[in-house]
Amino acid sequence: MDARPERFVAPRQQGRRLANPLARKFLNFRQLSRTDEEALDNALERVQRIGSREDIVQQGDAPRFVHVILEGWACHYKHLQDGRRQITSLLLPGDLCDPPMFLLKTAGQSLGTLTAVTLARIPAETMQAITTQSATLQECFWWDMLVRSEIQREWTVSLGRRTATERLAHLFCEISLRLKSAGMTNGVDCEFPVTQADLGDAMGLSTVHVNRSLQELRGGGLVGLRGKRLRIYNEESLRALANFEPSYLHMNQ
Amino acid sequence: MDARPERFVAPRQQGRRLANPLARKFLNFRQLSRTDEEALDNALERVQRIGSREDIVQQGDAPRFVHVILEGWACHYKHLQDGRRQITSLLLPGDLCDPPMFLLKTAGQSLGTLTAVTLARIPAETMQAITTQSATLQECFWWDMLVRSEIQREWTVSLGRRTATERLAHLFCEISLRLKSAGMTNGVDCEFPVTQADLGDAMGLSTVHVNRSLQELRGGGLVGLRGKRLRIYNEESLRALANFEPSYLHMNQ
DNA sequence: CGTGGGCTTGAGCGTGGTCAAGTTGGGTGG
DNA sequence: CCACCCAACTTGACCACGCTCAAGCCCACG
Numbered sequence A, B: 001m002d003a004r005p006e007r008f009v010a011p012r013q014q015g016r017r018l019a020n021p022l023a024r025k026f027l028n029f030r031q032l033s034r035t036d037e038e039a040l041d042n043a044l045e046r047v048q049r050i051g052s053r054e055d056i057v058q059q060g061d062a063p064r065f066v067h068v069i070l071e072g073w074a075c076h077y078k079h080l081q082d083g084r085r086q087i088t089s090l091l092l093p094g095d096l097c098d099p100p101m102f103l104l105k106t107a108g109q110s111l112g113t114l115t116a117v118t119l120a121r122i123p124a125e126t127m128q129a130i131t132t133q134s135a136t137l138q139e140c141f142w143w144d145m146l147v148r149s150e151i152q153r154e155w156t157v158s159l160g161r162r163t164a165t166e167r168l169a170h171l172f173c174e175i176s177l178r179l180k181s182a183g184m185t186n187g188v189d190c191e192f193p194v195t196q197a198d199l200g201d202a203m204g205l206s207t208v209h210v211n212r213s214l215q216e217l218r219g220g221g222l223v224g225l226r227g228k229r230l231r232i233y234n235e236e237s238l239r240a241l242a243n244f245e246p247s248y249l250h251m252n253q
Numbered sequence C: 001c002g003t004g005g006g007c008t009t010g011a012g013c014g015t016g017g018t019c020a021a022g023t024t025g026g027g028t029g030g
Numbered sequence D: 001c002c003a004c005c006c007a008a009c010t011t012g013a014c015c016a017c018g019c020t021c022a023a024g025c026c027c028a029c030g
Helices: A021-026 A034-043 A124-133 A135-161 A164-181 A196-203 A207-219 A235-242 B021-026 B034-043 B124-133 B135-161 B164-181 B196-203 B207-219 B235-242
Strands: A045-050 A055-057 A065-071 A074-079 A085-091 A110-113 A117-123 A189-191 A223-226 A229-232 B045-050 B055-057 B065-071 B074-079 B085-091 B110-113 B117-123 B189-191 B223-226 B229-232
Touching: A021 A034, A021 A065, A021 A135, A034 A124, A034 A135, A065 A124, A074 A196, A074 B135, A085 A135, A085 A196, A085 B135, A117 A124, A124 A135, A135 A164, A135 B074, A135 B085, A135 B135, A135 B196, A164 A189, A164 A196, A164 A207, A164 A229, A164 A235, A196 A207, A196 B135, A207 A223, B021 B034, B021 B065, B021 B135, B034 B124, B034 B135, B065 B124, B074 B196, B085 B135, B085 B196, B117 B124, B124 B135, B135 B164, B164 B189, B164 B196, B164 B207, B164 B229, B164 B235, B196 B207, B207 B223
Parallel strands: none
Antiparallel strands: A045 A117, A055 A110, A065 A117, A074 A085, A074 A110, A189 A229, A223 A229, B045 B117, B055 B110, B065 B117, B074 B085, B074 B110, B189 B229, B223 B229
């Protein structure tokens, strides 16, 4: 795990200030004052790179930071003792990994990377500080938490009541939209660096069945998934198949 | 829906102040000052009674209140258009139904009762007020949200990777503990006013299969479930079967 | 050029679903 | 207090979605 501490510097582009990925996400909910934005920039510290398939937080650890993904994908997961694994959430660039978890004494689930990841973190005290200083930021963190919770609920619906193909279709719709809000796709073509085994662990399916369901989606001309890229050929049909209602993601309020 | 507005009055018992169910729950996390406790008592307003199987909030509604269950059971759920239903969470006495959801423009899922329910509510403005006035209360609400989120994650694990019997066993362990923390059971015998159909909708199973799995648990001498009461005969085996690790509920920190 | 991780395919099986018919029992009205 | 009724529960027969095991394939990487 080659960590190399350095302060986060929000990239600037074409003269226009490009918000850091977290600020960018919050903009879906609220305008941020210059002060808020700076507070947020300063809060992110110790940018570090972590390899693929490594743990950032392990089950039982005492949480001391809020992590933010800058690049790469990660996930929360849990192992049962006989080896079964369930991925409970997927974390994309710009995502907060563990909103004020340090209010809890121990992390309930592990947080691991799916690809190489660049991440920043906010120490508990900083979190406390910026959150008491700015009511807006406080609401932003709440908002983020509420949205993740909606996503989690929707996963519950998928795992409980959707068929294998529906689940995958629904997940593709969700991820595509989330990446779009992070400015990482035009909605047609995006990175999707997740193995079929991972997909299975996320959607409660076996690898084999993921593969076959994927073929069904491909066969219907709905999506393409090759070489870590997802292509959505027919978004309308995909959404119809998945019964996808984007409102739960609460984008562009 | 016979609503009869009245202010919430915390019951007193044997000289010792008995906290309102919300305060009581928060005590799992933090001591509350007298001021905090009073603020909380005053925040709860318009106690009302709602019949069984009615909606408190419907999908798409604009949230304006945080509801607190005083008596009875409720649930969040979602219908798919072909009639499939998934219950995404179970709400017990003392539970907050929708933490600061009014930060979101619309409710993603419906909130309905499973039994007759007595509930109080906190208006958005009050929520704002008590939360800015007391850092402790603010943390309490965060804590509650984080715990619900852990529960939600554990459901994801159940639906994704546990067998039917394991799911039910795990749920029984969870509910029993949650009721215990609400002071509503000694850990052996508790109310369980949920039909097998509801259980199926919660755990992603058909009613028929719930029934058969239940018989398996009964046959093993682990639990009894009759007449809206749950009896846990052999907690140890039940937990072992379910692979139940109570830490995710973060009780008695 | 070789190797291993990830993907694909096939065959057989099992958990859990569906459909349909009873049975039980709590709650209501006579 | 009993009779009735309907919702909830139970059982059986059959079926299918998705799992397991096993083998082979592809291709990115060293």
